Amino acid sequence: MKLTKKGSEKIIWDSMRSNRVNFGYPKLTLYLIVFFVSATYLIYTLKLLNTSNLPCPEPDFLLPTRNSLQNLTIPPEKTEIHHIVFGIAASAKLWEKRKNYIKLWWKKEAQMRGIIWLDNPVKTLPDDTLPPLKISGNTSGFAYRNKQGHRSAIRISRIVSETVRLGMENVRWFVMGDDDTVFIVENLVRVLNKYDYNQFYYIGSSSESHLQNIFFSYGMAYGGGGFAISYGLAEALERMQDRCVGRYPGLYGSDDRIQACMAELGVPLTKEAGFHQYDVYGNLFGLLAAHPITPLVSLHHLDVVEPIFPEVTRVEALKRLMLPMKLDSAGLIQQSICYDSSKSWTVSVSWGFAIQVFRGILSPREVEMPSRTFLNWYRREDYKAYAFNTRPVARNPCQKPFVFYMTRVRLNSTTNMTVSQYARHPVPHPACKWNMVDPSNLDKVLVYKRPDPQLWDRSPRRNCCRVLDSKRKRLVVDVGLCGEGEISEVQ
Ligand SMILES: *[C@@H]1O[C@H](CO)[C@@H](O)[C@H](O)[C@H]1NC(C)=O
Ligand SMILES: *[C@@H]1O[C@H](CO)[C@@H](O)[C@H](O)[C@H]1NC(C)=O
Ligand SMILES: *[C@@H]1O[C@H](CO)[C@@H](O)[C@H](O)[C@H]1NC(C)=O
Numbered sequence: 143m144k145l146t147k148k149g150s151e152k153i154i155w156d157s158m159r160s161n162r163v164n165f166g167y168p169k170l171t172l173y174l175i176v177f178f179v180s181a182t183y184l185i186y187t188l189k190l191l192n193t194s195n196l197p198c199p200e201p202d203f204l205l206p207t208r209n210s211l212q213n214l215t216i217p218p219e220k221t222e223i224h225h226i227v228f229g230i231a232a233s234a235k236l237w238e239k240r241k242n243y244i245k246l247w248w249k250k251e252a253q254m255r256g257i258i259w260l261d262n263p264v265k266t267l268p269d270d271t272l273p274p275l276k277i278s279g280n281t282s283g284f285a286y287r288n289k290q291g292h293r294s295a296i297r298i299s300r301i302v303s304e305t306v307r308l309g310m311e312n313v314r315w316f317v318m319g320d321d322d323t324v325f326i327v328e329n330l331v332r333v334l335n336k337y338d339y340n341q342f343y344y345i346g347s348s349s350e351s352h353l354q355n356i357f358f359s360y361g362m363a364y365g366g367g368g369f370a371i372s373y374g375l376a377e378a379l380e381r382m383q384d385r386c387v388g389r390y391p392g393l394y395g396s397d398d399r400i401q402a403c404m405a406e407l408g409v410p411l412t413k414e415a416g417f418h419q420y421d422v423y424g425n426l427f428g429l430l431a432a433h434p435i436t437p438l439v440s441l442h443h444l445d446v447v448e449p450i451f452p453e454v455t456r457v458e459a460l461k462r463l464m465l466p467m468k469l470d471s472a473g474l475i476q477q478s479i480c481y482d483s484s485k486s487w488t489v490s491v492s493w494g495f496a497i498q499v500f501r502g503i504l505s506p507r508e509v510e511m512p513s514r515t516f517l518n519w520y521r522r523e524d525y526k527a528y529a530f531n532t533r534p535v536a537r538n539p540c541q542k543p544f545v546f547y548m549t550r551v552r553l554n555s556t557t558n559m560t561v562s563q564y565a566r567h568p569v570p571h572p573a574c575k576w577n578m579v580d581p582s583n584l585d586k587v588l589v590y591k592r593p594d595p596q597l598w599d600r601s602p603r604r605n606c607c608r609v610l611d612s613k614r615k616r617l618v619v620d621v622g623l624c625g626e627g628e629i630s631e632v633q
């Protein structure tokens with residue numbers, strides 16, 4: 143009853159307004175309308191009086207109720223880790239090896255929720271360091287007609303729907319990943335907090351390899367890099383996914399099937415450059431040393447590339463990256479660029495990962511470009527192979543960077559600063575005839591940095607770094623917010 147009245151009132155008001163603007167109706171019509179409104183109101187009021195045995199209805203169509211007032215004044219609760227449900231695609235065959243990647247980032251005590259979806263049962267004891275395991279539903283009813291791919295793509299694509307159907311409470315985001323995806327979960331939360339989970343969002347990133355994006359789509363979230371689907375969208379997808387998957391038996395993978403359904407739903411990819419598919423071979427160094435100015439959310443294809451720290455296993459290397467992550471996840475592998483003016487060197491910091499020292503002055507626009515220490519997914523190296531700008535490893539032998547990898551990091555609880563230590567990677571350097579101090583005597587770099595959990599609440603900006611002390615064997619660098627007027631230039 144209330145709704146009807148509100149509706150009719152609105153229509154009358156609108157027609158009166160248009161009347162006023164147009165002056166097109168004769169006066170009689172106006173009088174009739176005024177009479178009609180008054181009569182309706184009178185009848186309505188009488189009806190209310192007659193039914194006085196009913197409690198007086200709250201006029202909530204006119205005044206905000208206590209609840210909605212409260213909701214206006216209290217901002218919505220921020221998205222936290224427990225609002226996310228992970229759906230991890232795994233296979234029984236690779237389980238023993240791949241589960242170690244999941245253990246690196248999964249923390250039950252941090253209230254993480256998620257399911258590992260397997261194709262077949264695995265022999266395993268209950269393990270608190272891993273999410274619970276489930277076997278995916280039978281997909282033999284779906285056709286698969288891609289000659290290069292594998293029909294497990296259908297199963298993996300349906301993980302979203304199968305996870306939604308579990309009906310877990312208080313979920314805002316469903317995040318998909320592979321068994322060889324490592325998430326920096328605090329940064330994932332930071333990124334998702336920018337978006338309204340009630341709306342339709344499909345968030346992830348494309349491939350590093352231009353050709354991959356040509357063959358699949360620049361509008362597809364690559365599954366291995368992980369992608370997030372808002373609650374609203376996941377529900378809509380669940381209702382149509384099986385019909386949709388049935389329409390694309392010729393597609394290759396699980397993520398292109400998801401994208402096909404997103405296209406049917408009309409939802410575009412929201413690109414977040416911190417999700418990393420890493421469709422590359424070789425050494426990730428160039429990419430990790432010059433990360434885009436956005437939080438690091440995920441790493442993938444860790445079995446394919448070399449260990450990210452030299453002379454240790456892949457899992458050990460990633461474990462080492464988790465140490466700075468615990469102290470300052472927002473700043474993990476963020477780049478800063480400064481100059482040792484006393485020696486005319488360029489210093490590039492990738493916080494928690496590595497330092498590069500170059501002879502001479504390289505401009506920030508050059509240093510922020512990843513160097514091609516890797517090959518693309520078709521094992522090509524040339525500059526046209528990637529979906530972003532890259533630079534060759536070293537044009538001039540004198541400019542081969544001296545690389546220092548992080549070995550230790552701790553928090554000084556007196557100063558609240560992190561102190562990270564970087565040791566020289568002992569590789570031979572080509573002879574250089576430049577008349578300049580040789581960095582080859584340096585064996586250690588120390589970096590001071592205050593943890594900055596609010597880094598991504600501000601507009602994106604690279605941190606500034608300053609060379610505090612430059613000895614023969616040791617360089618001391620400070621990293622933090624840029625001061626007033628401070629930029630990356632030779633002092
Ligand atoms: C206001 O929030 C409460 C819980 O916080 C919810 O039950 C209620 O439906 C909300 N009201 C409106 C009008 O959104
Ligand atoms: C899967 O479903 C097909 C029919 O669609 C059935 O023939 C097959 O036995 C099922 N497999 C399992 C493991 O349940
Ligand atoms: C922490 O910093 C203070 C001040 O620089 C210094 O005196 C102290 O030795 C540091 N503590 C550790 C454990 O390094």
Ligand SMILES: *[C@@H]1O[C@H](CO)[C@@H](O)[C@H](O)[C@H]1NC(C)=O
Pocket residue numbers: 555556557558
């Ligand atoms: C260090 O952090 C603690 C807790 O956040 C704070 O109480 C203390 O004042 C800080 N000390 C300095 C020197 O900033």
